[in-house]
Amino acid sequence: MPIIVNLDVMLAKRKMRSNELAERIGITTANLSILKTGKAKAIRFSTLELICEILECQPGDIMEFVKEE
Amino acid sequence: MKNNNRLVTVLYIISRLSFRAFQLFLLFALIFECIPDGSLGSYNSNSHHSKGYQINTHIQLNIPDTLIFYNNKEARTAGSILKTGDKEFDKDFSEIKNDKKINKTYQINNFDVYSISDHDFNTKKEFNNVEPQNNFSDLSVIVNPKNYFLKGALLVKNYLSLVLGLFVSYQLMRLFKQLRTDFAxxxxxxxxxxxxxxxxxxxxxxxxxxxxxxxxxxSTINYYHYIPTVENSKFQFMNLSTYVEYNWQTLFMGLCLVVLAKLLSYGYDLQNENELTI
Known part of the structure; x- marks a missing residue:
């Protein structure tokens, strides 16, 4: 998929663990893992809003568009 | 969910049993096909390559009330005419019946021959328990063709339903087995x-x-009734004809299942997308 999720990079920058983020957003760690590995097909605006609020970043900081060749 | 599981388990058992039954049927049929005369002890197989295979036919039995074999020497016409329920035919019948110039032989209820001089035409014998009518019926006949192509076609037709039953019951068995573990x-x-x-x-x-x-x-086989002592007494009383077999219900059901499978596939995609939306 041309959308790359850089959530792990942002988590490392904020020195936060996945478990903690999942707990604060209110989703399971399995679902957060699906999001991190790029297996997710869609993301709800509410989830994106919470991630941005907790990690103090913009949606563009955790997602990136890379053209497929 | 518990009720679903119980139902699925019952269906699984039924499909498993039918799969085993079809397996046994096919096995026995193949064993009998391998035996040269198709008999094992006192049991004889009806459908066998040495005896032939069953095909469905239509049988038409023509039982008239009265049949006149006539011979008009003046007009040089001869033949047979039946008394049926049809007004148009009965008009011709009456004309021939009342024409005194024509040489006639009557046959009442088909297998009793009277001559005009011996009996009164309107008097019937007491055993006329057969109603005058055309009887149609389906009949299975065993055909043993010499043509190998036709024989092969009949062999395939004979075992096709068994193979289909085996395949469908196997697919159903696996389907219900899977549903038993995960109803999704x-x-x-x-x-x-x-x-x-x-x-x-x-x-x-x-x-x-x-x-x-x-x-x-x-082709259609015609059977004639013939009285040697009577001139022009050839009368077709029965014919046997094959017909194109089709079962639109099965065809319709098959197409419905294909559409249902496509719908389920769409449902699966929706479920998958929903599960992968975070």
Whole structure:
């Protein structure tokens, strides 16, 4: 998929663990893992809003568009 | 969910039993095919390559009330005429009946011959328990063709339904087994339903094609009744004809299953997308 999720990079920058983020957003760690590995097909605006609020970043900081060749 | 599981378990057991039954049937049929005369002890197989295979036919039995064999020497016409329920035919019948110049022989209720001089035409014998009518019925006849192509076609037709039963019961068995462990949408589930649908459609198409071939090879057989002492007494009392077999219900069911499988596939995609939306 041309959308790359850089959530792990942002988590490392904020020195936060996945478990903690999942707990604060209110989703399971399995679902957060699906999001991190790029297996997710869609993301709800509410989830994106919470991630941005907790990690103090913009949606563009955790997602990136890379053209497929 | 518990009720679902119970139902699925029952269906699984039924499909498993039918699969085993079809396996046994096919095994026995193949064993009998391998035996040269198709008999094992006191048991004789009806459908066998040495005896022939069953095909469905229509039988038409013509039982008239009265039959006149006539011979008009002046007009040089001869033949037979029946008394039926049809007004148009009965008019011709009456004309011939009342024409005193024509030489006639009567046959009342088909197998009792009277001559005009011996009996009163309107008097019937007491045993006339057969109503005058045309009787149509379906009949299975065993055909043993010498043509190897036709024989092969009949062999395929004979065992096709067994093979279909075996395949469908196997697919159903696997389907219910899978549903027993996980009652949810699945691509494999769709595939099995689609397979059943396609197999039903293919079965009908193959069966119909073979049926068309057999009707081309086996023409209608006419049976005549003939009285040696009476001139022109040839009368067709029965005919046997093959017909193109088709079962639109099975074809329709197969197509419905294919559509259902496509719908389930769409449902699976929706479920998958929903699960992967975070």
């Amino acid at each position: 949408f699945d691509q494999l589930l769709n595939k099995r339903i689609r397979n059943i649908g396609y197999s039903l459609v293919s079965f009908q198409i193959i069966n119909m094609t073979i049926s068309i071939i057999t009707t081309q090879y086996l």
